[in-house]
Amino acid sequence: MAQIIDGNLVAKQIRENLKEKVEFLKSSGEQISLAVIIVGDNNPSAVYVKNKRKDCEEIGIFSAEYALPENTTEEELLDLIYTLNNDDKINGILVQLPLPKHISEEKILKSVNPLKDVDAFHPQNVGRIMLGDYLFLPCTPSGIMDLLQYYNINCEGKSCVVIGRSNIVGKPMAMLMLQNNATVTICHSKTENLSEYTKKADILIVAIGKAKYIKSDMIKENAVIIDVGMNRDENGKLCGDVDFDDVKEKCSFITPVPGGVGPMTRATLMKNTVNAALLQKK
Numbered sequence: 001m002a003q004i005i006d007g008n009l010v011a012k013q014i015r016e017n018l019k020e021k022v023e024f025l026k027s028s029g030e031q032i033s034l035a036v037i038i039v040g041d042n043n044p045s046a047v048y049v050k051n052k053r054k055d056c057e058e059i060g061i062f063s064a065e066y067a068l069p070e071n072t073t074e075e076e077l078l079d080l081i082y083t084l085n086n087d088d089k090i091n092g093i094l095v096q097l098p099l100p101k102h103i104s105e106e107k108i109l110k111s112v113n114p115l116k117d118v119d120a121f122h123p124q125n126v127g128r129i130m131l132g133d134y135l136f137l138p139c140t141p142s143g144i145m146d147l148l149q150y151y152n153i154n155c156e157g158k159s160c161v162v163i164g165r166s167n168i169v170g171k172p173m174a175m176l177m178l179q180n181n182a183t184v185t186i187c188h189s190k191t192e193n194l195s196e197y198t199k200k201a202d203i204l205i206v207a208i209g210k211a212k213y214i215k216s217d218m219i220k221e222n223a224v225i226i227d228v229g230m231n232r233d234e235n236g237k238l239c240g241d242v243d244f245d246d247v248k249e250k251c252s253f254i255t256p257v258p259g260g261v262g263p264m265t266r267a268t269l270m271k272n273t274v275n276a277a278l279l280q281k282k
């Protein structure tokens, strides 16, 4: 049976550490603030925003929420971001995606001050990841690197396969593994004979959004399995992209869903917000 990678445990330690830092900053008169913007009434987004508020409260970060109606114009949203960019009391700005179709996500993400871009979605921050000289890392890949480190899983020289090439997970994930000296292969929906790649992976990171897609016959014996997926199974139960019950006897480590990568994504957002405040202080 694989060792279960406990994201809740590692995330809790990160939050406790951040709480101390925030208390210390508060004692010298610094209040850290995160602005969270949500446009329209997308249910999953509302849940994510609620969780972010909860994390902020626990750590002592002030959460400024801007819930805008569905018919908000691009101009109005840009105006709000402009105001927040120039507000010294706001350290981090997060625009909850997806945005309504009439608003260009690209334009909006580009408008956030890169020093307040706690999601690391601004092109400047994305480019800095390529160079290995970053201010912020996107929350999910960064959280995964912290999990690997916590469990002493060494990436150097290992064959790592990342399935998925999204800008927020797959691509930056591959880049971080490369920077940690893994030999990296990126697979996607057009990859032919996916199993040929996955079966060779010492570390397999799956971010495709397809419930229980990866089965035991697709993985290498003793592989480390990182499951990013968040899906509902046939019974409406939360599950990952990996068939946990099927692979758990064959791999060496595995992240469960829930309780694996998800809590780390949340904790990393808090970490990025505190780092943003420290960067702005400099």
Ligand code: NAP
Pocket: 140, 163, 164, 165, 166, 167, 168, 169, 170, 187, 188, 189, 190, 191, 194, 207, 208, 209, 210, 228, 229, 230, 231, 261, 262, 263, 265, 266
């Ligand atoms: P996305 O933007 O939809 O990207 C999915 C990627 O998977 C694409 O690159 C796609 O290939 C690839 N793909 C889809 N089906 C495939 C298949 N059968 N074989 C190989 N590749 C396939 O999704 P995302 O934002 O990266 O998120 C992926 C999953 O992670 C979702 O379930 C999401 O909910 C979850 N997620 C979880 C967290 C967390 O904190 N746990 C954070 C973010 C995302 P193409 O590029 O060719 O289309």
